[in-house]
Amino acid sequence: MSTAAQLHFLGGAGTVTGSRFLVESDGARVLVDCGLFQGLKVHRLRNWEPFPVDPAGIDAVVLTHAHVDHSGYLPALVRDGFRGRVHATPGTVELARIVLPDSGHLQEEEARYANRKGFSKHRPALPLYTEADARAALEHLSPLAFEDTVEVAEGVRLRLSPAGHILGSAVARLDLGPEDRRVTFSGDLGRPAHPLLRSPAPVGRTDVLVMESTYGNRHHDDSSAVDVLADAINRTAARGGTVVIPAFAVDRTEVVLFHLRALVEAGTIPRLPVYMDSPMALAALGVYRRAIASDGADLEPGLADHGDPFDTGDITEVHDVEESKALAGVHGPCIIISASGMATGGRVVHHLARLLPSHRNTVLLVGFQAPGTRGRSLADGARTVRMLGQDVPVRAEVVEVPALSVHADQGELCDWAATADPPPEVIHLVHGEPPAAAELARAIGRHVATRVEVAELGARVPL
Known part of the structure; x- marks a missing residue:
């Protein structure tokens, strides 16, 4: 050589x-x-x-x-x-x-x-x-x-x-x-x-x-990660607020849905409406479902033995922009999962601009937030974040769950x-x-x- x-x-x-x-x-x-x-x-x-x-x-x-x-x-x-x-x-x-x-x-x-x-x-x-x-x-x-x-x-x-x-x-x-x-x-x-x-x-x-x-x-603390997720959802539901999860469309969304289903089935969290507002995440979810059905080579075996592992019981798929905008009119506790995962772009930015100013709501950060991203700013305790050409006040609760990474x-x-x-x-x-x-x-x-x-x-x- x-x-x-x-x-x-x-x-x-x-x-x-x-x-x-x-x-x-x-x-x-x-x-x-x-x-x-x-x-x-x-x-x-x-x-x-x-x-x-x-x-x-x-x-x-x-x-x-x-x-x-x-x-x-x-x-x-x-x-x-x-x-x-x-x-x-x-x-x-x-x-x-x-x-x-x-x-x-x-x-x-x-x-x-x-x-x-x-x-x-x-x-x-x-x-x-x-x-x-x-x-x-x-x-x-x-x-x-x-x-x-x-x-x-x-x-x-x-x-x-x-x-x-x-x-x-x-x-x-x-x-x-x-x-x-x-x-x-x-x-x-x-x-x-x-x-x-x-x-x-x-x-x-x-x-x-x-x-x-x-x-x-x-060092990830697996023992408490799901408890942190559940506690944040329960606190937000008690306030009548919305949980918004800036989720990476590929895999993080699937992991979050997997845990939400388990928590609902165990009675640990209430069965809340879950809005999947990311066409890419929905398409990726289809890829995962097909791979599970065919027992993909890199998947844990037996995932499909108990039905769809991503079905939390009340999921609404949000496809077009008008449906996404309509979420502003949704009242009562709910969960919105939307890309991008570091809040650098996509529909989640519009949801954050609307939801961050209220103390009733919660932002759940479930993955790595790179320096310079809005997600990192939120994780670091910023009181305002710049988005859509304006400074948006941060009054919502911000919760990091890095062990779900x-x-x-x-x-x-x-x-x-x-x-x-x-x-x-x-x-x-x-x-x-x-x-x-x-x-x-x-x-x-x-x-x-x-x-x-x-x-x-x-x-x-x-x-």
């Missing part, structure tokens, strides 16, 4: 978003993940910069899963010249067919709204890419079953194993050259306690390990790294804020006898 084999950190370094890792070996170029930057403006602006390498010179893309911080830049990459195949599990392919067009549509909608209201600094405001760009990118998707192997570029072979994060999420293993030197990418790792998905596959043999560090400085915590990340056999030569930590990555590096150092490095944006390291 050529000594020129390198790993280039084009994103997902020093931040939780924008995962993009370029593997170069003997002239072949394979991009692992192709995500959007989210959160802080300094990060979001990177989406508008020219891609660091010529998209036409990339042979293949590998997606570890369908979340936009790992897949959402793909329409721009294709528009700007990428012509290869995009390899992912069947579950990821099916979800990407929902997520990417929705992302393009949302960006077009936000640009139109900003132009209509005149609060954009740009004249005119433009989308990063369009829904048409996203649909063109879908033509490049190529499904690969778990544990199958395919040569994605000359001398580069790929195998995907379950990562337990969302449906279809994968650990990606690339074997380079005739010596089969292996670099393994964790993608986003799920949790052994995930109620729907199997635990992440062990690392096994690898020479280099690239792993996420989102919750590298956190589908990201592994520090202990689970360390345990997974320890499944490498033998220990890798080096572990590169990515997809985490600097404090989380630094603390995880120290923790892994106490568990695994290897070198651990925190990745730097733009850096190249040898493979």
Whole structure:
């Protein structure tokens, strides 16, 4: 194998978003993940910069899963010249067919709204890419079953194993050259306690390990998470208020509905009207239901044995904008689940603008909130948040339930790294804020006898 084999950190370094890792070996170029930057403006602006390498010179893309911080830049990459195949599990392919067009549509909608209201600094405001760009990118998707192997570029072979994060999420293993030197990418790792998905596959043999560090400085308290969820709902119902849950449309919505159904069946919370106000979340819910019915390879067995695991008893599907607006006229305790999960855009922003000013209501934050997002501002106790061109007062109760996250915590990340056999030569930590990555590096150092490095944006390291 050529000594020129390198790993280039084009994103997902020093931040939780924008995962993009370029593997170069003997002239072949394979991009692992192709995500959007989210959160802080300094990060979001990177989406508008020219891609660091010529998209036409990339042979293949590998997606570890369908979340936009790992897949959402793909329409721009294709528009700007990428012509290869995009390899992912069947579950990821099916979800990407929902997520990417929705992302393009949302960006077009936000640009139109900003132009209509005149609060954009740009004249005119433009989308990063369009829904048409996203649909063109879908033509490049190529499904690969778990544990199958395919040569994605000359001398580069790929195998995907379950990562337990969302449906279809994968650990990606690339074997380079005739010596089969292996670099393994964790993608986003799920949790052994995930109620729907199997635990992440062990690392096994690898020479280099690239792993996420989102919750590298956190420990999830599973014992109280569902109690916190139930208590917040009961308090809000007693006040006659609305619980609004900014939920990631893929997987977090399914996990929340799973727990709501269990709480209702146990009599722990009342059977409240639940409004699912996200076309993308509804489409993703259909993907999960079909996967459960067919006993998908990365799902816990027997999920369908007791009926629909997501049926809370009183769900209303909200499809069009007029139905969403009509929720403003709903009175009495209820639950609204709406995307986006960090309140960066989508219909949930309109619900928050309406509901945040009243002390009767509650905002439940059930996933990671990146710095610079409205979700992080709410989690940090902001008394006002800027949305839709105005400062909205925050009088509603804000409750974080991080243990409902589908990201592994520090202990689970360390345990997974320890499944490498033998220990890798080096572990590169990515997809985490600097404090989380630094603390995880120290923790892994106490568990695994290897070198651990925190990745730097733009850096190249040898493979």
